[in-house]
Structure formats: C-alpha cells, structure tokens
Amino acid sequence: MFDKDTLGKYAELVLKKGVNIQSGQGLEIACPITEAYVAHAVAEKAYSLGASIVRVRWEDELLDKINYINASEKALSEVPKWFVASKNYLAEKGFCYIAVSAEDPAAFKDVPAEKTAAAAVARSRALKKFSETVMANGIRWCVAPAPSKAWAKQVYGDGEDSVKRLTADIEKAMRLDLPDPQAAWEKHVQNLERRAEILNGHKFALLRFENKLGTDLTIGLARDHVWLSAREKAADDVEFIANMPTEEVFTAPHAGIAEGVVKSSMPLSYNGQIIDDFYIRFKNGRVRDFYAEKGNDALKNIIGTDAGTRRLGEAALIGKNSPVAQAGTLFFNTLFDENASCHLALGKAYPTTVKNGRALNLKQLKALGANDSSEHVDFMIGTPDLKVTGIKNDGSEIPVFTDGEWCF
Amino acid sequence: MFDKDTLGKYAELVLKKGVNIQSGQGLEIACPITEAYVAHAVAEKAYSLGASIVRVRWEDELLDKINYINASEKALSEVPKWFVASKNYLAEKGFCYIAVSAEDPAAFKDVPAEKTAAAAVARSRALKKFSETVMANGIRWCVAPAPSKAWAKQVYGDGEDSVKRLTADIEKAMRLDLPDPQAAWEKHVQNLERRAEILNGHKFALLRFENKLGTDLTIGLARDHVWLSAREKAADDVEFIANMPTEEVFTAPHAGIAEGVVKSSMPLSYNGQIIDDFYIRFKNGRVRDFYAEKGNDALKNIIGTDAGTRRLGEAALIGKNSPVAQAGTLFFNTLFDENASCHLALGKAYPTTVKNGRALNLKQLKALGANDSSEHVDFMIGTPDLKVTGIKNDGSEIPVFTDGEWCF
Numbered sequence: 001m002f003d004k005d006t007l008g009k010y011a012e013l014v015l016k017k018g019v020n021i022q023s024g025q026g027l028e029i030a031c032p033i034t035e036a037y038v039a040h041a042v043a044e045k046a047y048s049l050g051a052s053i054v055r056v057r058w059e060d061e062l063l064d065k066i067n068y069i070n071a072s073e074k075a076l077s078e079v080p081k082w083f084v085a086s087k088n089y090l091a092e093k094g095f096c097y098i099a100v101s102a103e104d105p106a107a108f109k110d111v112p113a114e115k116t117a118a119a120a121v122a123r124s125r126a127l128k129k130f131s132e133t134v135m136a137n138g139i140r141w142c143v144a145p146a147p148s149k150a151w152a153k154q155v156y157g158d159g160e161d162s163v164k165r166l167t168a169d170i171e172k173a174m175r176l177d178l179p180d181p182q183a184a185w186e187k188h189v190q191n192l193e194r195r196a197e198i199l200n201g202h203k204f205a206l207l208r209f210e211n212k213l214g215t216d217l218t219i220g221l222a223r224d225h226v227w228l229s230a231r232e233k234a235a236d237d238v239e240f241i242a243n244m245p246t247e248e249v250f251t252a253p254h255a256g257i258a259e260g261v262v263k264s265s266m267p268l269s270y271n272g273q274i275i276d277d278f279y280i281r282f283k284n285g286r287v288r289d290f291y292a293e294k295g296n297d298a299l300k301n302i303i304g305t306d307a308g309t310r311r312l313g314e315a316a317l318i319g320k321n322s323p324v325a326q327a328g329t330l331f332f333n334t335l336f337d338e339n340a341s342c343h344l345a346l347g348k349a350y351p352t353t354v355k356n357g358r359a360l361n362l363k364q365l366k367a368l369g370a371n372d373s374s375e376h377v378d379f380m381i382g383t384p385d386l387k388v389t390g391i392k393n394d395g396s397e398i399p400v401f402t403d404g405e406w407c408f
Numbered sequence: 409m410f411d412k413d414t415l416g417k418y419a420e421l422v423l424k425k426g427v428n429i430q431s432g433q434g435l436e437i438a439c440p441i442t443e444a445y446v447a448h449a450v451a452e453k454a455y456s457l458g459a460s461i462v463r464v465r466w467e468d469e470l471l472d473k474i475n476y477i478n479a480s481e482k483a484l485s486e487v488p489k490w491f492v493a494s495k496n497y498l499a500e501k502g503f504c505y506i507a508v509s510a511e512d513p514a515a516f517k518d519v520p521a522e523k524t525a526a527a528a529v530a531r532s533r534a535l536k537k538f539s540e541t542v543m544a545n546g547i548r549w550c551v552a553p554a555p556s557k558a559w560a561k562q563v564y565g566d567g568e569d570s571v572k573r574l575t576a577d578i579e580k581a582m583r584l585d586l587p588d589p590q591a592a593w594e595k596h597v598q599n600l601e602r603r604a605e606i607l608n609g610h611k612f613a614l615l616r617f618e619n620k621l622g623t624d625l626t627i628g629l630a631r632d633h634v635w636l637s638a639r640e641k642a643a644d645d646v647e648f649i650a651n652m653p654t655e656e657v658f659t660a661p662h663a664g665i666a667e668g669v670v671k672s673s674m675p676l677s678y679n680g681q682i683i684d685d686f687y688i689r690f691k692n693g694r695v696r697d698f699y700a701e702k703g704n705d706a707l708k709n710i711i712g713t714d715a716g717t718r719r720l721g722e723a724a725l726i727g728k729n730s731p732v733a734q735a736g737t738l739f740f741n742t743l744f745d746e747n748a749s750c751h752l753a754l755g756k757a758y759p760t761t762v763k764n765g766r767a768l769n770l771k772q773l774k775a776l777g778a779n780d781s782s783e784h785v786d787f788m789i790g791t792p793d794l795k796v797t798g799i800k801n802d803g804s805e806i807p808v809f810t811d812g813e814w815c816f
Contacts, residue, residue: 026483033441033466040470047478053486054475058441058466062448067462070455075434078461080497085490 001037001147002167009176010038010144011045013244017185018142019096020240023050026095030057032102035146042098055095057086061107061150061272068111068119076115077122087130096140096240104150105332108272116271117301124305124374131374136351136358137232140240145170145335154332173245173324173336189241192229195317196249198408199227202398204390206257207315209342211383213263217282218391219312219344220257222369224355227251232352245324247339250316252353254369258282258312264292266341266380269332273298278379286310287346302346308373314345314353320384320404334378341382342401347373409445409555410575417584418446418552419453421652425593426550427504428648431458434503438465440510443554450506463503465494469515469558469680476519476527484523485530495538498547504648505542505549512558513740516680524679525709532713532782539782544759544766545640548648553578553743562740581653581732581744597649600637603725604657606816607635610806612798614665615723617750619791621671625690626799627720627752628665630777632763635659640760653732655747658724660761662777666690666720672700673749674788677740681706686787694718695754710754716781722753722761728792728812742786749790750809755781 002010015021027046031039036058043054067076090097108116124131134141147166155169156162171177175184208218230246231239259282267276278292278299287310292299303309318325318339325340349370351357357365362372388401399407410418423429435454439447444466451462475484498505516524532539542549555574563577564570579585583592616626638654639647667690675684686700686707695718700707711717726733726747733748757778759765765773770780796809807815 033444036441036468036470040474043471043474044478047474051478053479053483054471056468056471058468060444060464060466062444063451063462063464066448066451066455070452070459071461075461080494082490082493082497085493086488089488089490 001163006171006176007038007041008045009181010174011042013174013176013181013185014042014098014142014144015046015049017182018144018241018244019098019140020238021046021049021051021096022238024052025050026093027051027054027098028057028090028095029054029098029100030059031100032059032061032148034148035100035102038100038146061104065108065111068108068115073115073118076119079122079126084126084130087127088133091133091138099141099143100146101143101333101335102146102148102151103269103333104148104272105154105269105274106272107150109274111272113273113295113297113301116273117298120271121305128374131348131376135348135376137234140234140238141242142240142244143242143335144174144244145333151333155329169327169329169331172327173339185241189230192247192249193231195406195408196227196229199249199251199400202390202392204398205393206391207400208389208391209262209381210387211385213265213383214261214279215263215381215386217258217260217262219315220254220285220369221315222252222254222349222354224368225251226353226355228350228353235358243335245336245339247318247322247324248316250314250353252349252370253312253315253344254285255311255313255349255366255371256285256369258285262344262381264379264381265383266330266337267294267332268379269334270298270302270377274332275299285312302375302377305347305375306373308348308371309346309375309377311346311371312344313347313349313371313373313376314378316343316378317388317401317406318342318382319406320382337380338378341380342386342388343378343380343382345376345378347371347376409571414579414584415446415449416453417589418582419450421582421584421589421593422450422506422550422552423454423457425590425649426552426652427506427548428646429454429457429459429504430646432460433458434501435459435462435506436465436498436503437462437506437508438467439508440467440469440556442556443508443510446508446554469512473516473519476516476523481523481526484527487530487534492534492538495535496541499541503547505547507549507551508554509551509741509743510554510556510559511677511741512556512680513562513677513682514680515558517682519680521681521703521705521709524681525706528679529713536782539756539784543756543784545642548642548646549650550648550652551650551743552582552652553741559741563737577735577737577739580735581747593649597638600655600657601639603814603816604635604637607657607659607808610798610800612806613801614799615808616797616799617670617789618795619793621673621791622669622687623671623789625666625668625670627723628662628693628777629723630660630662630757630762632776633659634761634763636758636761643766651743653744653747655726655730655732656724658722658761660757660778661720661723661752662693663719663721663757663774663779664693664777666693670752670789672787672789673791674738674745675702675740676787677742678706678710678785682740683707693720710783710785713755713783714781716756716779717754717783717785719754719779720752721755721757721779721781721784722786724751724786725796725809725814726750726790727814728790745788746786749788750794750796751786751788751790753784753786755779755784
C-alpha cells in the first residue's frame with residue numbers, strides 16, 4: 001500500500017491533474033473495499049480543494065465472484081433502474097469521477113465465461129448512455145491504480161514483497177517518486193502533445209502495422225480524425241487527464257477499413273478472466289475470424305457483444321521505451337499494459353477523436369467512420385520490432401514507428 | 409471476528425430464523441466494509457438456501473465522518489432520487505433484507521451534532537416510504553450484530569482481547585454458543601410469545617413506570633394495541649425475526665397519553681453520538697421538556713425531527729435477567745442495549761402493534777392512538793428496581809414488573 005506521504009501526493013495528483021476538480025463540484029470515487037484508505041485520502045483532499053460532496057461507490061470482487069458462481073444468468077443480467085440512474089446522476093449533477101483500479105486479474109477465473117459475459121453485456125447495454133457520456137468527456141474522469149494484494153499476487157507471486165514491488169511500480173509509472181509529480185506530469189503531457197501534433201499534421205488515411213509475430217494489418221483512420229493524448233477538454237471546457245499512468249497517443253480508426261491479421265502481444269485481463277495468445281483477422285473493417293489459445297470463450301463474448309465489437313474503435317501508439325514498458329512487467333491490468341504497448345480497441349470510438357466530435361450525433365460520427373458500440377476493449381499489439389507506417393491519401397508513406405519506437 | 413464454524417451457524421441463523429429466506433427470493437445485505445467476511449458468508453449461505461441474487465449495500469463510517477466534517481449541511485441533506493429508489497426496490501422486487509450492525513458508537517463524536525442531524529433528518533424524510541414498509545413488515549428484515557474493532561474498542565477498550573470479548577458476547581446473545589442455535593431460538597421465541605399472550609389478555613389501558621432513579625411516568629396504550637415479541641408475520645404471511653438478539657415484548661403507546669417524567673438508565677448511541685444521563689417530561693402525550701447531561705444537542709435534534717418525535721411510539725419490556733442484561737456490559741448499540749433494559753421509543757409506532765395494523769391507513773392508525781413520524785428512536789429506562797404496573801379501564805391495577813423483572 002501507499003505510505004502516507006505518497007498517498008497525499010497521489011490524491012493531489014488525481015484530483016488536480018486527473019479530474020481537475022473545481023470548487024463546489026461533487027466527486028464520486030469508485031473504489032474496491034480492500035483499498036478504502038485510498039478513497040478516504042482522496043475524499044479528504046478533495047474537500048481541501050473545494051469539493052461540495054464526495055460519494056464512494058464500493059466495489060468487491062469477492063462478492064461479485066460469489067454472485068457469478070451462484071446466481072443464474074438471468075438474475076445476473078438484471079440491472080436495476082436505480083443503478084443506471086445512480087450513474088447518470090454524475091453528469092446531471094456535474095460530478096467528476098475517479099475510478100481506483102486494483103482488480104484481481106484472475107478474480108473470475110473459476111467462473112464460466114458465459115456468466116461474466118451475461119452480466120457484462122446487460123450492464124454495458126443498460127449503461128450505454130453513461131458510457132457515451134464518459135467517452136464524450138461529458139464529465140471529467142480519471143482512472144488511477146492502487147496496489148491491491150490480489151493484483152500484486154498475480155504480478156509478483158505469493159511472496160511477502162509483492163505488494164511492495166507493485167506499489168513501487170505504480171509510484172514510478174505515476175511519477176509519484178519524483179520530487180514534484182505535478183510538474184513532471186506537465187512536462188510529460190507536453191511531450192505527448194507534441195507527438196500528437198506531428199501526427200495530426202500528416203493527416204494519414206491509413207496505418208499499417210507489421211511485426212515478426214505475424215501482425216500484418218492495415219487500418220483506415222476516420223475522416224477528420226484527431227490524434228489525442230493524455231490531456232483532453234471536457235464538455236465544460238476544463239482540462240483533465242483520464243488515465244494515470246498514460247503514455248499513449250491515440251485516434252479513431254475508420255470502422256469500415258481494416259484488412260489483414262493482428263496478433264496479441266500481451267495477455268488481456270478482461271472482467272477477471274485472462275485472454276492470451278490470440279489473433280484477429282479483419283476483412284472490410286470487420287472481424288472475420290479469431291482464436292485465442294487461452295480464454296477463447298471470453299474473447300468470443302467480447303466480440304459477440306454487439307455489431308460494434310466486431311470493428312475497431314481506437315488505435316494507440318506507445319513507444320517500447322515508455323516508463324511502463326521499461327518496467328518489463330506484465331501487469332494484467334489494461335491501465336498499465338496499454339501504456340506499455342501499442343494497442344487497438346474493439347468497440348466504440350471516443351467521439352473526441354474526430355474533429356468537433358462532441359457536437360456530432362451518432363449518425364454524423366458514423367458517417368466519418370467512427371465506430372459505435374456499448375463496449376470498448378483495448379488489446380495490446382506492440383512488440384520490440386513493431387513497424388508502423390502512415391499512408392497518406394496520395395499513397396506516400398511516412399515511417400511512424402520502427403523497432404517498436406517512435407520515428408520522431 | 410467470528411471463526412469459520414460460528415460464521416456458518418450465524419449465516420444460517422439470520423437467514424432461516426431471521427429473514428426466513430425463501431427459494432427464489434432476492435437478498436440485500438447492508439454491511440460495513442470492515443466486516444465484509446460476514447456479508448460473504450451470508451451471501452454464500454443464502455444461495456445454498458435458494459436465493460436468486462444477493463446485493464450488498466456497503467457502509468463506511470470513516471467516509472461518513474469525512475463527509476460530515478467537510479461537507480455543508482446543505483450538501484449533506486441532498487438525498488439522490490436513485491438512492492431512495494434503491495431502497496424501495498427491495499419491496500418492489502420482494503427482497504428480504506439483513507442489516508449487519510457493527511457501528512462505532514463514537515464514530516461521529518468529533519462531528520457537530522447539527523451536521524449528523526441534517527443528514528439524518530433529510531434521509532429519514534426521503535426514506536419515509538421505505539421505513540413505513542419496513543415497520544409494517546412489508547419486507548422480511550433482520551438486524552444482527554458483528555464484532556467490529558471500532559465497536560469493541562468502545563466497549564472493552566484498546567486491549568488486544570477486546571474484539572474477542574465482544575465476539576463472545578455476540579455469540580452468547582445470539583445463542584451461537586449452543587449446540588443447536590435454531591432449536592434454542594425456537595424455545596426462546598415461544599417463551600416470549602407466552603408473555604405477550606398474557607399481556608394481550610389483560611387489555612391494559614395504561615402502564616405506569618416507577619423507580620428510584622426518578623422515573624414516574626404513566627403512558628396510555630393504543631386502542632386495539634397488540635403485544636408482540638421476536639417473531640412476526642410479514643405482509644406475505646411468512647414468519648421472521650427482525651432483531652437478533654431480541655428479548656423484548658413490545659407494543660404501541662397511545663400518542664396522546666403520557667404524563668410524568670422518565671429518566672434514562674443507559675447511554676444512548678445514536679448516529680455515532682452518545683447521549684447520556686437524560687430525562688424527558690411528558691404532558692398530554694407530548695414532550696414538555698428534557699435535558700441530557702451529555703449529548704443534549706443530539707437529543708434535541710432527535711426530538712425536533714418532526715411532530716412525531718415529540719411523542720412515544722413503542723413501549724418494550726425486558727427483564728433484568730435477560731441474557732443480554734446479565735452480560736452486565738454496556739454495548740453502546742441499541743440492538744444490544746435495548747435487550748438489556750425496558751425501553752420506550754420516540755417516533756413512529758410499528759403498525760403491527762395494533763390489531764390488523766398493516767391493513768390500516770395512517771388516519772386509521774392515528775385514530776387508535778398509534779404515533780406517526782419519520783423516525784423511531786429507542787431509549788433505555790429499565791433499572792434493577794423498576795416497577796411496571798398495568799392499569800385496566802376499570803381502574804384495577806396488575807403488577808407487571810417488580811424489581812426489574814417480570815411478575816409472571
């Protein structure tokens with residue numbers, strides 16, 4: 001766990017740089033019950049920064065597991081109206097939202113995948129409005145990690161120092177080990193923004209990914225796509241950082257253009273189940289076939305969620321020398337692993353990754369090629385030899401990545 | 409904390425004898441995050457008894473305290489509609505409800521009483537429909553204790569064995585130390601029912617309470633009042649036990665008849681604040697004046713909640729030799745202390761404590777003298793020398809308690 005000093009820095013960072021909480025604003029924190037001390041510290045700091053009220057949505061994977069194992073798919077699929085209302089309440093009341101991520105990557109390994117899938121599908125359908133709000137930055141939100149015992153065990157084993165090591169990883173990735181984390185983040189964000197600017201200048205039509213693992217995939221980019229990075233503006237024009245750590249520069253693919261095959265380069269922990277060693281083949285932008293050596297049922301459930309989970313909604317570039325990648329550790333947590341590796345996402349595109357996207361309706365977004373879905377699931381494709389090439393409308397090619405790292 | 413064996417017995421007891429869960433029924437458990445293992449054990453057992461789904465409403469007094477200290481009274485008074493809906497959902501969906509009580513009696517001692525009061529008043533007003541449902545047994549519910557560290561500290565001090573001692577008290581009071589707790593409860597319940605029957609036979613008009621501490625109070629009983637004890641029938645005609653432990657035989661006073669003064673015999677922990685050494689004087693059924701040597705503001709807030717908190721809603725009789733009383737311990741928890749001592753309650757009367765009460769509307773209940781309020785707060789008045797006398801309509805007097813114990 002974080003020590004007191006780090007905890008103070010952590011709270012300040014996620015509140016100021018993360019959600020950028022404003023005086024008089026409400027805050028919701030989603031937090032596992034095992035990491036309550038983090039919620040308490042963030043709540044106290046939030047008040048000192050002028051929060052009006054702090055609500056905590058407690059999470060508990062042990063209870064979830066008991067439910068998944070014992071309840072029927074039908075019972076698990078019931079999402080109460082009040083639960084949906086409790087989520088939509090955040091945007092209605094202008095709350096900002098911090099999610100403390102400390103999932104046990106293998107929490108539900110003993111649960112049949114169709115059980116977790118039934119619950120996940122029902123929830124993501126019921127919460128479509130909420131996820132649209134979040135993905136369009138209708139509220140300021142930030143996902144940040146905390147070192148739970150269960151997570152540390154999956155990363156570093158049963159040893160006594162597992163939590164300590166994961167804690168150190170988190171502190172490093174979040175730049176909490178530096179004397180002035182706020183200043184370090186400012187510098188980091190500006191670096192990422194510079195790269196996004198260069199990419200935006202190129203106005204690529206296509207991106208090609210190639211490596212020795214077997215990836216040979218060309219994807220289209222949405223018309224009017226915008227490369228974004230760490231810092232975005234919310235609907236209220238106030239800046240925030242949605243992920244901490246974050247190392248990615250990302251944009252919207254064209255949902256109708258993807259040809260070839262992509263191989264996973266890291267296991268994916270999704271809903272407490274691990275999917276590993278998989279390929280996905282695309283034809284005309286749509287998943288044609290796929291297979292995972294491990295967790296194929298879980299992958300099938302993701303892809304089968306709705307029409308949109310058969311197409312791409314995000315392409316993100318991260319150099320192999322990113323601090324998270326350099327840790328050389330597999331974290332089994334998307335918040336980390338996506339920042340160690342170039343990745344794609346199945347499902348909904350962030351509306352903000354096309355020009356003026358927040359002002360566009362679904363039809364207009366689709367017309368530009370931005371994908372729609374009730375889900376958005378990242379999967380990692382970066383390797384040390386990954387080559388990424390940008391292709392312009394005139395057919396000219398610009399190297400973007402070579403040997404897994406930025407060319408500029 | 410409970411050991412594994414006791415935990416199993418506990419879960420079975422609160423589920424079978426407590427809420428009497430039926431196959432296919434949903435269950436909600438309200439539980440402090442510090443006692444999650446209790447919720448997990450009850451959830452697992454509930455499924456083995458046929459529950460369809462188990463939801464847990466996590467509680468956290470540390471967060472509550474942070475909110476009370478830092479948020480404004482206005483912000484604390486906002487009760488979201490979805491929160492109200494989440495409570496009413498239980499009756500709508502036919503859930504039963506278990507509340508795990510492990511409060512720190514002094515959780516909010518550093519919080520200004522007006523802050524906790526503002527929140528409590530707003531909540532009880534917003535949840536009036538829900539508490540009406542609960543008090544009329546519209547759902548089957550059960551409050552049962554768990555030995556938290558914070559609670560044990562208030563009862564037994566900082567010592568290492570505090571939790572152990574409180575755990576033993578709870579096991580004893582809940583008859584979990586006996587080989588067959590279910591059978592022991594059946595016998596206990598029948599004993600209480602026998603006493604209630606005798607009282608019902610007398611059809612008292614008034615009850616007089618007297619002791620050397622200074623209590624000299626005569627209260628009316630509601631017309632058609634019914635003495636109840638541990639076991640009741642819910643709206644669906646299924647039996648349940650609402651409190652574990654429970655030693656009381658109780659009924660509805662007449663809201664318009666109470667003359668004299670009553671002295672508290674034990675401290676009252678209410679909303680994390682302790683009220684002690686107080687008197688309340690009644691005139692024509694209404695609180696005329698009162699004073700608490702400790703926590704007078706908190707008492708003032710209770711009495712000032714609404715018109716109904718100025719009148720009585722329950723009279724309960726418990727002998728000084730009850731197992732809880734014999735422990736000789738002050739638990740600072742109403743679930744325990746009310747079962748160690750005769751008590752009265754300010755606020756709403758249980759509709760079921762008048763004949764056919766569940767079928768009567770508010771106007772009809774009031775016509776019989778049953779009090780209405782958004783609150784119901786017990787306070788203890790029993791002493792080893794307490795004398796309780798029943799007075800019939802013809803003026804004849806029947807001794808009910810002498811020297812703090814039943815006369816029959």
